[in-house]
Amino acid sequence: MRTAYSVDTVRTAERALMARLPEGALMQRAAAGLAVVCAELLGKVYGARVVLLVGSGDNGGDALYAGARLARRGAGVTAVLLDSERVHRVGLAAFLSAGGRVAESGERALAGADLVVDGIVGIGGRGGLRAAALPVVRAALESRAVVVSVDLPSGVDADTGQVAGEAVRADVTVTFGVYKPGLLVDPGREYAGAVRLVDIGLELGRGEGDLEALQHGDVARLLPEPTGESDKYRRGVVGIVAGSARYPGAAVLAVAGALRGGAGAVRYVGPAAGAVVSRFPETLVSEGAPGKAGRVQAWVAGPGLGDDASGLADVLGAEVPVLIDADGLRLADPEAVRGRAAPTLLTPHAGEAAALLGVAREEVEAERLAAVRELADRFSATVLLKGSTTLVAGGRGEGAGRLARVNSTGTAWLATAGSGDVLSGLCGSLLAAGLGALDAGSVGAYLHGLAARRVSGGAPVVAQDVAGGIAGAWGDVRHGL
Numbered sequence: 001m002r003t004a005y006s007v008d009t010v011r012t013a014e015r016a017l018m019a020r021l022p023e024g025a026l027m028q029r030a031a032a033g034l035a036v037v038c039a040e041l042l043g044k045v046y047g048a049r050v051v052l053l054v055g056s057g058d059n060g061g062d063a064l065y066a067g068a069r070l071a072r073r074g075a076g077v078t079a080v081l082l083d084s085e086r087v088h089r090v091g092l093a094a095f096l097s098a099g100g101r102v103a104e105s106g107e108r109a110l111a112g113a114d115l116v117v118d119g120i121v122g123i124g125g126r127g128g129l130r131a132a133a134l135p136v137v138r139a140a141l142e143s144r145a146v147v148v149s150v151d152l153p154s155g156v157d158a159d160t161g162q163v164a165g166e167a168v169r170a171d172v173t174v175t176f177g178v179y180k181p182g183l184l185v186d187p188g189r190e191y192a193g194a195v196r197l198v199d200i201g202l203e204l205g206r207g208e209g210d211l212e213a214l215q216h217g218d219v220a221r222l223l224p225e226p227t228g229e230s231d232k233y234r235r236g237v238v239g240i241v242a243g244s245a246r247y248p249g250a251a252v253l254a255v256a257g258a259l260r261g262g263a264g265a266v267r268y269v270g271p272a273a274g275a276v277v278s279r280f281p282e283t284l285v286s287e288g289a290p291g292k293a294g295r296v297q298a299w300v301a302g303p304g305l306g307d308d309a310s311g312l313a314d315v316l317g318a319e320v321p322v323l324i325d326a327d328g329l330r331l332a333d334p335e336a337v338r339g340r341a342a343p344t345l346l347t348p349h350a351g352e353a354a355a356l357l358g359v360a361r362e363e364v365e366a367e368r369l370a371a372v373r374e375l376a377d378r379f380s381a382t383v384l385l386k387g388s389t390t391l392v393a394g395g396r397g398e399g400a401g402r403l404a405r406v407n408s409t410g411t412a413w414l415a416t417a418g419s420g421d422v423l424s425g426l427c428g429s430l431l432a433a434g435l436g437a438l439d440a441g442s443v444g445a446y447l448h449g450l451a452a453r454r455v456s457g458g459a460p461v462v463a464q465d466v467a468g469g470i471a472g473a474w475g476d477v478r479h480g481l
C-alpha cells in the first residue's frame with residue numbers, strides 16, 4: 001500500500017521527530033537523499049552543470065544543501081535565488097563554502113544546465129507559482145535539463161493535487177518521509193513525473209493517512225478466489241440492469257465486465273437480452289422487473305438506460321450491494337440512495353459528478369479529491385470518481401472517514417466509449433463476491449487500468465478489448481508480475 005499524508009499530519013510528525021534529533025538533522029537527511037537521486041540521474045557528477053531554483057523557505061534550504069554535496073563532488077552548481085533577501089541563510093553559507101555560486105542571471109545559467117533542482121516551494125506553498133518565479137521556471141522547462149522537484153513540484157497543492165495557474169513539470173520528484181496526496185492525484189500527479197521517496201525517519205500509521213494507492217500485493221490479497229467448495233452462489237451472482245433499444249452495447253459491455261470479474265453467474269434484466277445472449281450465451285436473461293429476476297448478490301444499474309428509470313426502484317430497494325453508473329446516476333432518487341442499508345457504490349465520471357454536485361465540470365477536475373468526498377458525504381455512499389487518477393471515497397461504515405483510495409494504473413487510452421460500462425460490471429462482480437464497496441471499487445479500477453495498459457501497449461484500445469484484458473491483468477496481479 002502506498003499511503004499519502006496531509007501537510008498537517010506531516011508537520012506534526014516532523015515536529016515530534018525534530019525534537020528528538022540534533023538541529024538540522026532532518027534537512028541533512030532530506031538533502032543527502034536528494035543529492036543521491038540527482039547524482040544517479042546525472043550519471044557523472046564531476047563537471048556536470050546543475051542549477052538550483054531556490055525559494056525563500058526550507059524547500060530552498062534542501063536544494064542548497066544538496067547543491068553543496070554535488071559541488072563537493074565536482075559539479076558546477078549555480079543557485080538562482082528568487083528573493084535574495086529571504087533565503088535559508090545557513091544553507092546558503094554551506095553551499096558557498098562548498099564552491100557553489102549564485103547566478104547573476106537565472107535565464108543564462110539555465111540555458112546550459114544538465115539538471116535543474118526545483119526548490120522554489122514545497123509543502124509550505126499556497127496557490128500556484130508567484131509571478132517572480134515564472135520567468136525562471138519557463139526557462140528551466142525550455143532548457144534540455146532534467147528537472148528534479150524537491151518534495152513536490154512547485155505550484156502543486158500538496159493536499160489536493162490542485163494546480164492554480166502554472167507549476168513546475170518535473171521529470172522526477174524526490175519527496176521526503178511520506179507521499180503527499182498531491183503527488184498521487186491529477187492534475188498534480190502529472191506534474192510530478194516519477195516519484196522517489198526518501199526515508200528521513202518519519203513514522204506514521206496507516207490510520208493517519210489521507211489517501212492510499214493499492215499496489216499489486218494489496219490487490220492480490222483482495223481478489224476473490226474460488227475454492228473446491230464453490231458453486232455459482234458462493235462465487236457471487238451479479239444482476240445487470242443496463243442497455244436500451246438505443247444503447248444495447250452498454251448492456252453487452254457491462255455483462256462482459258461482470259463475466260470477466262469472476263462472478264459465478266450474471267443475470268441480465270432489460271431490453272437488450274438478444275444482443276447480450278448472442279454475444280455471451282452464458283448470461284441468464286429475464287425481461288420483467290429486477291425484483292422478479294431470481295437470486296442476485298449484487299446489482300449493477302445504469303449503463304445505457306437512456307431515460308428508462310423503471311428498474312431502479314427495485315434495485316435500490318434490494319438488500320444487497322448496489323452499483324449505480326451512468327444514466328442511473330441521473331435517474332436514481334437521491335433519497336432512495338441515501339436511505340439504503342446495504343453498501344452502495346456510485347461510479348460517476350467528472351461530468352456526472354459535476355451534475356450531481358451542481359457545479360461546473362472544471363471545478364470537479366481541479367479538485368477531484370474534494371469532489372469525491374463531498375459526493376460520498378451527500379449520498380452516504382461509496383463513490384468512485386473516474387478519471388486518469390480514479391478516486392474512491394467511502395460512505396458510511398466501511399471506508400468511512402478521510403482515508404480515500406487513488407488508482408495509479410489508469411491510462412489516458414481508457415477514455416473511450418464503453419470502458420465505463422466494463423468497469424461497472426467488473427466492480428459489480430467483485431461486490432457480488434463479497435468485497436466491500438471501497439475494495440470492490442478500487443480493485444476494479446486497478447484491474448481495469450491494468451487490463452487497458454496490457455492490451456493497449458501504447459496504442460488506442462476499445463472497451464471490448466479492455467474486458468478481454470481483465471483475465472491477463474488478474475493473472476499478473478496474482479503472480480506478482
Ligand SMILES: NC(=O)C1=CN([C@@H]2O[C@H](COP(=O)(O)OP(=O)(O)OC[C@H]3O[C@@H](n4cnc5c(N)ncnc54)[C@H](OP(=O)(O)O)[C@@H]3O)[C@@H](O)[C@H]2O)[C@@H](O)CC1
Nearest residue numbers: 014026027056057058059121122123124125126128130151
Ligand atoms: N519541516 C521539516 O522538518 C523538514 C522540511 N523539509 C523541507 O521543508 C519544506 C517546507 O518548508 P517550509 O515550511 O519552509 O515551506 P516551503 O515549502 O519552503 O515554502 C514556504 C516559503 O515559500 C513561500 N511561498 C509560499 N507559497 C508560494 C508560492 N506559491 N510561490 C512561491 N513561493 C511561495 C513562502 O513565502 P511567504 O508566503 O512567507 O511570502 C515561504 O517563504 C518541505 O517541503 C521540505 O522540502 C525537509 O528539509 C525535511 C525536513
Ligand SMILES: [K+]
Nearest residue numbers: 118121150154
Ligand atoms: K519544490
